[in-house]
Every structure is written in structure tokens, then in C-alpha cells.
Amino acid sequence: MSPTTPAALYPQHLAELQARAAEALKRGDFDHLVVPSGSLHYQFFDDRDYPYAVNPQFKAWLPLTRAPGSWLVITPGHRPKLLFMQPHDYWHVVPAAPSGYWVEHFDIVTIRTPEDAARHLPKDAARCAILGEPQGAVGDYIPGNPVPVVDYLEYHRAFKTPYEIAMMREASRIGARAHRAAERAFRAGASEFGIHLAYCQAAGQDANDLPYGNIICLNEHAAVLHYTDRDRLPPTPVRSFLIDAGASFDGYACDITRTYSADAGDDFQAMVDAVDAAQLKMCDAVRAGFDYKQLHLDAHLALAGILKDFGVIKVGAEDALASGVSSAFFPHGIGHGIGLQVHDVAGFAASDSGGTISKPEGHPYLRLTRVLEPGMVVTIEPGLYFIDMLLDELKQKGLADAVDWNRVDAFKPYGGIRIEDDVACTEAAPINLTREAFAGA
Known part of the structure; x- marks a missing residue:
């Protein structure tokens, strides 16, 4: 067995989670960590359920993402217990019995109804730290999400084990393969909706599997940061393509964005290439001890320099950052933590006991303010956009002279x-x- 396979890496991952759980329980004065997988949510005034999303606190322990009604019980000094919900049901596909490299590490009890769980949970619910959503309650076992326990576990989730890195590598491999297919569909003249279908086909994942809704933009739609409408017909002419789309693997996510021009020789593609080169330098700054807030501010300086080089702004990078001109073109954060969730938790945590690290003044959309440490996985996603609302605000603030509006008009259609x-x-x-995955795609 290769030392890099999930089977080989999983025991160390599980040992790390058990150590974290023991310390979290100690801080909250509990004896057991109890984690429901989550349950189905039904639409209001309807009998249809929303797509099921597993509790991230549950899937941190095992690659089981489609088992609503299941429970985990973690007691320091004992093997973890899985209460696996396998209902008697002829309306839906019943989850198959657990199998794979991880099952030997758990005591597994099969339950048939939600109420069955209570018979196998610890005797005293008051001694349990129960992490989950309120509607997952069974009898006295009501998720309370005690703050000391949640703060500790979420803070340390930033530090990925080698097993988790392997899971994210596989998610990235799937995502890169699907991105290649999406670019081919774009080059072939497909619509936003057609590109989306090509992506899902190549990934082997649909809306219920993907970690977030695909953002697929042709032309001006790329100026909408979270555009998800997906027109059924391509525009005329097609100028540009931006795709922000991820993939999942055993509960872990990747998050990838690429931008292309329809004309490889135009100014827009040259600007894409400049952003790509700057982005690679930002990625290389992901070093232990470096403040992610500073990385965000450095990104503003780099992007402002590109805007100046392409004649879009008339002021220097430092002035553009200080005045807010750069924020009109780069209005979001440089990125965020990623792992079990696309926007992973505890991005602002000062310590594993709580507290908050503030965002830089004037930068409200940054999602991570911690100092980088080994094991952290973050996204690096600089962007330049031509957004009417934000450009109008520049004019209202008396900063119109900082911009060459003819150059803005030239780039806005992209x-x-x-x-x-x-x-x-x-x-x-x-x-x-991501680059590793594209190299092999």
C-alpha cells in the first residue's frame, strides 16, 4: 500500500481528530462529542426536500457524505462509534452498508429510524457536546454547539492533515479536468448553459455534488461576481469567458477560476496574462508566518500596477490603494480558507479560544485575516472587473480624474x-x- 494513499494516510488523520476532540471536550467540560450527519429539509408549503448537505463536523471524520440521520459518537480513550442510518424504504435508494478503508476504525451500528439513535447514544445527554443543526435533535439529544468546543475544532480545521491534502488533490484533479472541458466548449461556441453541462459531464458531478453553483460568464456577465443565470444562447459576438467552478471528493472541495479571451491576440488576453503572472507571485507568497491581510493589500498594489500599465488608471499603485480606486476594480478579497467547506470556517479567529482578527479598514469582503501556518490551504484569486455601479461611485467620490474612461469603455464589454x-x-x-492538477489534466 502506497504511503500516500487515503488508506495509508487515514489512521494519522483519525488520530489527529481524536486528539483535537479530547482537548475540545476538556475545554467545554464534556465527556462525549456527538455529531449528527444532518437531516433532510423540506420546502415550505411543499413535500419536496432541498438537496441534502452533510454536517461538516461529521464528514471531517469519515468520507460519508450521503447518510442523513446518522450519528458519530467520539469518547476519548474509546473507538469512535458510527450510528449508520439505513432505513427500510422503497421510495428512495437506501444507502449501501459502509465499506472501504475507514470502516475498520469504527464501531458501526445500523439504525433504521431516527428514533433508534437514542438507544445507542451516551446515557446522559447533558455530558455530550452535540454539534449540528437544531432539527437533527432526537429526544434529549439536542444540538447545542457549545462555543468552547466549536471554537477549538473550527480553529484547528485550518490545519489540514496529509490525508486531507490528498483528498483536496483529488478534488483539484477532477476540477482541472472539467475546466479543460469547459474551455473546449467555449472555444466551440457553446452557450453559458452548454458550457455548464460540459463541465458537469467532465467532472461527473451535478448540482447536488458540486461544492458550489458554477459561475459561468460570457462577456459582460463576468462583471457580476457571483453570476449564475447561464444564458441558453451565446452572445454575438463572444468576447470573453470567465469560469469559477469547483469539484468535490469525499467531502472536500476545490475552487478554481480561469478567464479567457476569444481572441488570443487582443488587449484583454494580454491583461489576463498579466493578472495570471501576478497571481503566480501571490501564490508563492503563501508562506509560513506571512500575514494573509498583507497578501491581500499586496494584491491591490499588483493589480493597480497592471491597471496603470494598460492605461486604465492614471495614478500610481500606492495612490490607487490609499484612495480606494483599486477597490473599484478589485472589490473582493484575495481569497479564503478551503477544505471541508469552500469558504472554510474560522477565517477571522484570533485563537482556538475565540476572538476576532479584524479586516483591514476599507476591505470588508476579505474572508481570512489569520497569519499563514503550515497545513493551511487557501485560495488566491485576484480579479479586475469593470462594474458600472463601482465605477459610478468613483465619480461620485470625485475620483474620476484617476481613470481613463476611454480605456474603461474598451474593456467593459469583456x-x-x-x-x-x-x-x-x-x-x-x-x-x-490547482496548477499541479492542470499540469496533469
Whole structure:
């Protein structure tokens, strides 16, 4: 068995989670960690359920993402217990019995109804730290999400085990393959909807599997940061393509964005290439001890320099950052933590006991303010956009003279540019999981 396979890496991952759980329980004065997988949510005034999403606190322990009604019980000094919901049902596909490399590490009890769980949970619910949503309650076992326990576990989730990095590598491999297919569909003249279908086909994942809704933009639609409408017909002419789309693997996510021009020789493609080169330098800054807030501010300086080089702004990079001109073109954060969730938790946590690290003044959309440490995986996603609302605000603030509006008009039909990779911080050079995956796609 290869030392890099999930089977080989999983025991160390499980041992790390058990150590974290023991410390979290100690801080909250509990004896057991109890985690429901989550249950189905039904639409209001209807009998249809929303797509099921597993509790992230549950899937951190095992690659089981489609088992609503199941429970985990973690008691320090004992093997973890899985209460696996396998209902008697002829309306839906019943989850198959657990199998794979991880099952030997758990005591597994099969339950048939939600109420069955209570018979196998610890005797005293008051001694349990129960992490989940309120509607997952069974009898006295009501998720309370005690703050000391949640703060500790979420803070340490930023530090990925080698097993988790392997899971994210596989998610990245799937995502890169699907991105290649999406670019081919774009070059062949497909619509936004057609590109989306090509992506899902190549990934082997649909809306219920993907970690987030695909953002697929042609032309001006790239100026809408979270555009998800997906026109059924392509525009005329097609100028540009921005795709922000991820993939999942055993509960872990990748998050990838690429931008292309329809004409490889035009100014817009040259700007894409400039952003791509700057983005690679930002990825290389993902080093232990580096403040992610500073990385965000450095990104503003780099992007403002590109805008100046292309004649879009008339002021220097420092002035553009200080005045807010750069924020009109780069209005979001440089990125976020990623792992079990696309926007992973505890991005602002000052410590594993709580507290908050503030965002830089004037930068409200940054999702991570921590100092980078080995094991962290973050996205690096600089962007430049031509957004009417934000450009109008520049004029209202008396900053119109800082911009060459003719150059803005030339780029506006392309919408915008975003390049995004997932990067792991190590003791030495960072690992760019996304570029690694594209190299093999």
C-alpha cells in the first residue's frame, strides 16, 4: 500500500481528530462529542426536500457524505462509534452498508429510524457536546454547539492533515479536468448553459455534488461576481469567458477560476496574462508566518500596477490603494480558507479560544485575516472587473480624474478577469494544488 494513499494516510488523520476532540471536550467540560450527519429539509408549503448537505463536523471524520440521520459518537480513550442510518424504504435508494478503508476504525451500528439513535447514544445527554443543526435533535439529544468546543475544532480545521491534502488533490484533479472541458466548449461556441453541462459531464458531478453553483460568464456577465443565470444562447459576438467552478471528493472541495479571451491576440488576453503572472507571485507568497491581510493589500498594489500599465488608471499603485480606486476594480478579497467547506470556517479567529482578527479598514469582503501556518490551504484569486455601479461611485467620490474612461469603455464589454488557485502552506515552498492538477489534466 502506497504511503500516500487515503488508506495509508487515514489512521494519522483519525488520530489527529481524536486528539483535537479530547482537548475540545476538556475545554467545554464534556465527556462525549456527538455529531449528527444532518437531516433532510423540506420546502415550505411543499413535500419536496432541498438537496441534502452533510454536517461538516461529521464528514471531517469519515468520507460519508450521503447518510442523513446518522450519528458519530467520539469518547476519548474509546473507538469512535458510527450510528449508520439505513432505513427500510422503497421510495428512495437506501444507502449501501459502509465499506472501504475507514470502516475498520469504527464501531458501526445500523439504525433504521431516527428514533433508534437514542438507544445507542451516551446515557446522559447533558455530558455530550452535540454539534449540528437544531432539527437533527432526537429526544434529549439536542444540538447545542457549545462555543468552547466549536471554537477549538473550527480553529484547528485550518490545519489540514496529509490525508486531507490528498483528498483536496483529488478534488483539484477532477476540477482541472472539467475546466479543460469547459474551455473546449467555449472555444466551440457553446452557450453559458452548454458550457455548464460540459463541465458537469467532465467532472461527473451535478448540482447536488458540486461544492458550489458554477459561475459561468460570457462577456459582460463576468462583471457580476457571483453570476449564475447561464444564458441558453451565446452572445454575438463572444468576447470573453470567465469560469469559477469547483469539484468535490469525499467531502472536500476545490475552487478554481480561469478567464479567457476569444481572441488570443487582443488587449484583454494580454491583461489576463498579466493578472495570471501576478497571481503566480501571490501564490508563492503563501508562506509560513506571512500575514494573509498583507497578501491581500499586496494584491491591490499588483493589480493597480497592471491597471496603470494598460492605461486604465492614471495614478500610481500606492495612490490607487490609499484612495480606494483599486477597490473599484478589485472589490473582493484575495481569497479564503478551503477544505471541508469552500469558504472554510474560522477565517477571522484570533485563537482556538475565540476572538476576532479584524479586516483591514476599507476591505470588508476579505474572508481570512489569520497569519499563514503550515497545513493551511487557501485560495488566491485576484480579479479586475469593470462594474458600472463601482465605477459610478468613483465619480461620485470625485475620483474620476484617476481613470481613463476611454480605456474603461474598451474593456467593459469583456466584463472582468479572475484567476484562482488553491494553495497549501508548508514548512517550505507552497504547493499549488490547482496548477499541479492542470499540469496533469
